[in-house]
Amino acid sequence: MRAGKISRREFLGVARSAAIAGIVAAGVVGGIAGYVGGSSAAPPKTITATTTVTGVARTITETRTVTQTVSGAVEPLKVGYVYVGPVGDYGWSYGHDRGRRWADEHFGLPVKSFYRESVPEPEVGSAIETLIDEGAKLIFTTSFGFMDATAEYAAKYPDRYFVHISGYRSGAAGNAPENMSAAFAEFYQLYYLNGLAAGAVTETGVVGYVGAYPIPEVVRHINAFVLGANYAYKKRTGKNIKAHVNWIFSWVAPDAARKAAIALIEEKNCDVIAFTEDTPSVLQVAEEYWKKGKKVWSFSHYSDMREYGPNAHLTGQIANWGPIYLDFYRMVATNSWISVDIWARIGDYTPYRWRRPVEKSTAGQAEGVVYLAPLNPAIPSEWQILIKQRYEEMKELLFEPFSVEGNLGEPIMDQNGEVRIKAGERADHDMLWNMDWLVEYIEEPLPKA
Amino acid sequence: MIEWIESVLGLTIQVGTVYLLASLGEIYAERSGVLNLGLEGIMVMGAALSFIFTLAYGHLAAILISVIAGILMSLILAVMAVYMRLNQTVTGLALTMLGLGLSGFLASPEVRKVILLALNPSLPESLLAIQEAPKLPEIHVPLLSGLPIIGCFFRQNVLVYVSYIAAPLMWFILFKTRPGLSLRSVGENPAAADAMGIDVFRVRCLATMISGGFAGLAGAYLFLGFQPFWQEGLTAGKGFIALSLVILSTWNPLRAILGAYLFGGVEVIQYRLQLFGLGALSPYLLAMLPYLAAIAALVAVSIESVRKRIGVPASLGIPYSREE
Numbered sequence: 001m002r003a004g005k006i007s008r009r010e011f012l013g014v015a016r017s018a019a020i021a022g023i024v025a026a027g028v029v030g031g032i033a034g035y036v037g038g039s040s041a042a043p044p045k046t047i048t049a050t051t052t053v054t055g056v057a058r059t060i061t062e063t064r065t066v067t068q069t070v071s072g073a074v075e076p077l078k079v080g081y082v083y084v085g086p087v088g089d090y091g092w093s094y095g096h097d098r099g100r101r102w103a104d105e106h107f108g109l110p111v112k113s114f115y116r117e118s119v120p121e122p123e124v125g126s127a128i129e130t131l132i133d134e135g136a137k138l139i140f141t142t143s144f145g146f147m148d149a150t151a152e153y154a155a156k157y158p159d160r161y162f163v164h165i166s167g168y169r170s171g172a173a174g175n176a177p178e179n180m181s182a183a184f185a186e187f188y189q190l191y192y193l194n195g196l197a198a199g200a201v202t203e204t205g206v207v208g209y210v211g212a213y214p215i216p217e218v219v220r221h222i223n224a225f226v227l228g229a230n231y232a233y234k235k236r237t238g239k240n241i242k243a244h245v246n247w248i249f250s251w252v253a254p255d256a257a258r259k260a261a262i263a264l265i266e267e268k269n270c271d272v273i274a275f276t277e278d279t280p281s282v283l284q285v286a287e288e289y290w291k292k293g294k295k296v297w298s299f300s301h302y303s304d305m306r307e308y309g310p311n312a313h314l315t316g317q318i319a320n321w322g323p324i325y326l327d328f329y330r331m332v333a334t335n336s337w338i339s340v341d342i343w344a345r346i347g348d349y350t351p352y353r354w355r356r357p358v359e360k361s362t363a364g365q366a367e368g369v370v371y372l373a374p375l376n377p378a379i380p381s382e383w384q385i386l387i388k389q390r391y392e393e394m395k396e397l398l399f400e401p402f403s404v405e406g407n408l409g410e411p412i413m414d415q416n417g418e419v420r421i422k423a424g425e426r427a428d429h430d431m432l433w434n435m436d437w438l439v440e441y442i443e444e445p446l447p448k449a
Numbered sequence: 450m451i452e453w454i455e456s457v458l459g460l461t462i463q464v465g466t467v468y469l470l471a472s473l474g475e476i477y478a479e480r481s482g483v484l485n486l487g488l489e490g491i492m493v494m495g496a497a498l499s500f501i502f503t504l505a506y507g508h509l510a511a512i513l514i515s516v517i518a519g520i521l522m523s524l525i526l527a528v529m530a531v532y533m534r535l536n537q538t539v540t541g542l543a544l545t546m547l548g549l550g551l552s553g554f555l556a557s558p559e560v561r562k563v564i565l566l567a568l569n570p571s572l573p574e575s576l577l578a579i580q581e582a583p584k585l586p587e588i589h590v591p592l593l594s595g596l597p598i599i600g601c602f603f604r605q606n607v608l609v610y611v612s613y614i615a616a617p618l619m620w621f622i623l624f625k626t627r628p629g630l631s632l633r634s635v636g637e638n639p640a641a642a643d644a645m646g647i648d649v650f651r652v653r654c655l656a657t658m659i660s661g662g663f664a665g666l667a668g669a670y671l672f673l674g675f676q677p678f679w680q681e682g683l684t685a686g687k688g689f690i691a692l693s694l695v696i697l698s699t700w701n702p703l704r705a706i707l708g709a710y711l712f713g714g715v716e717v718i719q720y721r722l723q724l725f726g727l728g729a730l731s732p733y734l735l736a737m738l739p740y741l742a743a744i745a746a747l748v749a750v751s752i753e754s755v756r757k758r759i760g761v762p763a764s765l766g767i768p769y770s771r772e773e
Contacts, residue, residue, distance in 0.1 A: 086553060256720075259460065263723075
């Protein structure tokens with residue numbers, strides 16, 4: 001499968017023409033193979049087409065073997081993954097591994113995927129090397145800190161394809177080789193919906209957030225959550241929501257999350273707590289308060305965590321990375337690679353993207369890459385309706401949390417009283433990507449990261 | 450205000466108990482001259498086993514298994530460091546690596562499922578995948594738990610009460626009884642102790658096993674009594690904090706109580722201060738506090754005059770051999 005000594009640029013040229021040739025060949029070969037061999041797999045033939053331009057001719061000669069041995073002779077697509085944490089972490093790396101298995105299952109062609117877990121950032125290079133040694137054609141690196149090394153190895157191995165998760169370097173963005181793509185599953189819309197649920201049920205009018213690091217990704221999630229909570233609470237009571245943020249400076253720290261959550265509940269009287277931490281610890285804490293006779297609510301994060309807080313679970317944000325991975329599997333297998341920079345939001349990677357009427361809303365059901373966790377029936381029905389309505393509207397991007405519509409028609413102000421979003425405006429990619437201010441309803445200043 | 454103190458103090462005790470249990474045992478090992486750097490690894494094994502065995506057989510069995518596993522693991526150290534006279538630092542750290550790796554393996558989803566089904570084939574499907582176990586219930590001591598402020602000492606789970614009893618009991622045995630004297634003399638001057646007819650190897654071996662048992666118990670407490678969610682490497686350096694706490698307590702079980710609650714308190718306060726806006730100034734400084742305290746303690750005891758006064762076991766870390 002190696003491109004041999006062809007330079008990267010030449011390779012890309014070849015790859016492009018081969019891609020076209022490959023698709024044609026796939027059609028022809030697939031047709032023949034399908035006719036003769038029934039279920040035999042044609043697309044791996046398109047892989048052979050990548051080797052050289054003349055490979056097309058070889059493809060046809062090889063058709064015979066395929067039809068004779070069916071899947072036995074088909075070489076599987078080899079895919080390597082690099083995880084920053086252990087797959088048993090329940091949060092981030094676990095989520096990616098679930099995505100890997102989902103993509104493998106849904107690919108429909110022979111695929112062999114393998115991973116390196118708990119890879120420290122300085123060692124990502126050697127992890128990539130070992131995956132390439134094992135024959136990986138497509139490599140996913142799933143931590144922000146892996147970005148630069150991924151771009152470096154994409155340049156070093158122009159005949160392999162690289163996808164980096166949660167970064168900003170890709171061929172599409174023009175700051176990495178063409179064989180590198182960037183992808184992310186973005187939650188801010190779902191955090192806004194969590195906020196609506198929080199504002200609908202809070203009795204104290206105070207909500208809390210256990211934050212991992214004060215970086216833009218977490219900051220925009222906090223802001224979205226608090227804007228949603230304010231929307232619902234102000235509509236209910238006429239008063240502004242109060243919000244508090246406690247930072248734990250870690251992505252995975254169950255005991256720190258516990259201490260931070262307890263501080264929010266006992267110090268500031270928060271009765272709904274959202275979080276960015278990879279375990280259900282905050283939800284477990286909320287559930288413990290229920291057992292003591294105090295209503296404290298929390299959410300799912302990355303996976304469905306209802307079993308950790310049967311009473312305390314309001315709703316939450318869930319990600320299935322599988323459809324993103326599957327898309328790249330297909331691109332590589334069919335030789336139709338293009339470098340992309342994707343933020344998967346509500347409605348992306350769903351078979352039916354149109355908004356549905358509220359009574360048929362899919363809010364709370366698995367779909368696409370990011371979706372809402374099941375809604376607790378304790379959320380008053382009029383707010384369930386609004387949550388579903390907004391969820392459906394966001395599929396078509398008709399509603400944007402970071403707009404005056406998301407804030408009861410008022411401009412969105414930061415803690416210093418500066419107007420950040422005026423009427424008629426909505427946050428764009430760069431504002432979301434670089435967000436370094438907290439909305440006015442949050443009491444603690446943003447620590448310098 | 451009283452409510453606030455109770456809220457902070459109650460959680461401080463819960464956090465501090467992990468350190469207290471771990472350092473109590475370590476004090477015995479170090480008093481006998483053995484530095485058990487395997488603490489972290491034994492704790493994390495204790496946590497992993499308490500997780501698995503609670504799901505299979507319930508709390509009591511889980512706690513017992515964790516303690517037994519801790520004793521067995523420290524036996525490895527005892528054989529290597531006491532009988533074979535290998536370097537205690539290296540063998541201890543090796544034990545930590547072993548514990549971190551093995552616990553991660555045993556509690557990983559696939560392996561855990563196999564173990565759980567082997568232990569208890571009638572377990573429902575939902576428990577095979579879940580990463581939490583039922584937490585130890587709080588036991589409210591009649592009358593005492595109703596008192597203001599100190600009442601929060603008596604609204605804790607059973608392992609916290611075990612630590613309340615163990616600390617003074619271990620102090621008494623160490624300083625007021627004959628076996629305690631033997632143990633201390635072995636750590637001070639093993640040759641003299643040997644001459645007096647004390648079996649140095651056996652005493653050191655037993656003391657190491659005690660430290661292992663307590664470390665296993667500390668791990669079980671961390672999981673079952675504090676944050677019952679399994680996470681690979683969930684001790685996150687707590688074993689090493691307990692090690693520095695042993696020094697801070699100057700190898701005295703009673704002072705270890707104060708030290709443990711001091712460290713616990715710093716961790717609890719850190720998240721309260723943030724909510725008063727202090728975190729924004731320097732969150733990292735707050736997060737550093739427990740470690741700063743540990744470093745200060747280590748620096749203090751490394752000064753020769755201080756060493757003499759506070760009584761560092763003179764033969765700590767030195768393997769004993771009769772031939773010398």
